[in-house]
Amino acid sequence: MEVTSAVRKPLVTGGKTVHDVTVDVCRRVEDKPNITWFLALAASLGVLTIGLYSVFRTLWDGIGMWGLNKTVGWAWDITNFVWWVGIGHAGTLISAILLLFRQRWRMSINRAAEAMTIFAVICAALFPVLHMGRPWLGAYWALPLPNTFGSLWVNFNSPLLWDVFAISTYFTVSLVFWYIGLIPDFATIRDRAKGIISRTVYGALSFGWNGSARTWERYEAVALILAGLATPLVLSVHTIVSFDFATSVIPGWHTTIFPPYFVAGAIFSGFAMVLTLMLITRKVYKLEDYITINHIEMMNIIIIVTGSIVGVAYITELFMAWYSGVEYEQYAFLNRATGPYWWAYWTMMTCNVISPQLFWIKKIRTSIAATFVLSIVVNIGMWFERFVIIVTSLHRDYLPSSWAMFQPTIYDVGDYLFSIGLFFTLFFLFAKFFPVINMAEVKSIIKATSEKPAMRESGTTTQQKEEMESTSKEV
């Protein structure tokens, strides 16, 4: 039994009924796509194609095509990897952690956020694979397979190997979680489908779902356990990613603060990307009644919280460098802020620490234009955070004779463009052919939390209040 307070803002506006939810979401799938969608898809396919050439050259000629040198052996590839994995975290946070905390506002955004997670993890996985140089041999390095010289196995003590397990488990579990949620919605599309092709395709995708009470009972048990499994999983993924750095002896990397700092940063950047995508999707698909200003404000509040955690982490790093008394550590941080890469450091500081604080002002956090701009600013900032951590820590070696700078080549840029093109292509295809809102979940809250048409006109009367209370009790 759940009781919703009458003062809570409605999660779905516009007096929608259960049937309206079906129509509003299925219509996007059933209608012919509009010109905006084609233009958007063409643009992302264009970026993908340009990037594809660069990926081809990287594989054909090797990673010497990148701007790496003996001192800076990790640069854009790992930056992009960590950036994409981080972006993925918001989807799991929304679908799993907010489910455990019974945050019902997650319901209209979780589908798209989970899709974003899956696509972001695909983009992330691309970079370690490319960095292998000869990925066709990668299975011997990444998977526990005996090599051909004997039975030498992979090193289970290495954080890089933990990454393989963490990312692949994360991808698989997110995909399964997402798909389980999609099955009832595919069934809705199947039962409305008129054409033979759509009936067959969505029929296959819906796995013969018929919405029986017994299956729903099991479905709910499965969803709850998957959420319980995904919650520690999502926290473990970026923790393990941060171990790639934290277990080394490079000044600026060797800190115990990395796991929580990376996880907070991941959620921070993930929510920024969710906002970027959702603001476009709600506009193009006219989903303003489902993804309301209230939803946007909630996400912005999460951005303030995680952004502030990230800010505190930056300052703690500086304090620890000074307090540790380790000369190398102190130099690393001084060099970050005032060395040749000072501009990257201050871009990071401005975008990640200062800009999210603007969301304390209610006008800004409920403004769509401001949210859109700031969500992009945050993602730029988070990309620079990884660049600062990786490149500025490496470019000043222990030996001044090996000090170097990193200059990206067009192939560094091209591979990054490839991942961006891939991400948006996948997202636009998802937005057309998949239900972008979890219909079954939104339907389950529509009675308790939808805005009543009568209420909007005349304000709540006592009788309606009683009605609302009794319906919410029944739910």
Add this chain to the structure above:
Amino acid sequence: MKKDNFLIGVFDDDAVLLKAVAKVRESGIRIHECYTPFPVHGLGDALGYKRSKLPIAAFLFGMLGTSLALLMQFYMLGIDWPMIIGGKNFTSIPTFFPVTFELTVLLSALGMVGTFMIISDLRPYGKAKILDLRATDDKYIMAIDLSKNNIGLDEIKKTLSGAGAIEVNEKHN
């Protein structure tokens, strides 16, 4: 093949359906199943279903994952090909933790979802047994198998309408 004879009660409110289920069962009619567009809380209890045992499956598959992961790592690095890395122990529980954790989660999730798919008869190209297409849209369906009830058809129809069904249809296939 045996012919199915179903009586379908169509409801347009989940709360009405919940009360109707109790009412219909009280009058001695056996309900075949209910079909709803979203999980209606309490419907399983009202229909007298036992709680799902899937959490136990998840736990057992998780344990299997833990054991397999530990066995694999101890066998590979401890027995089959021990490696000297910085003079450290060949095997160590703390560094085996991440992989063990990940495989526990992986097997638990896949095993539980696989079990769910099998027991619920969900599979690609599975044919959905649909009694009313609106059950995935906005209607709540109560299906009564006439061959398993020896109460008169008219009486069942009257009970369903009395319980708030907006339509009562017969379905033969």
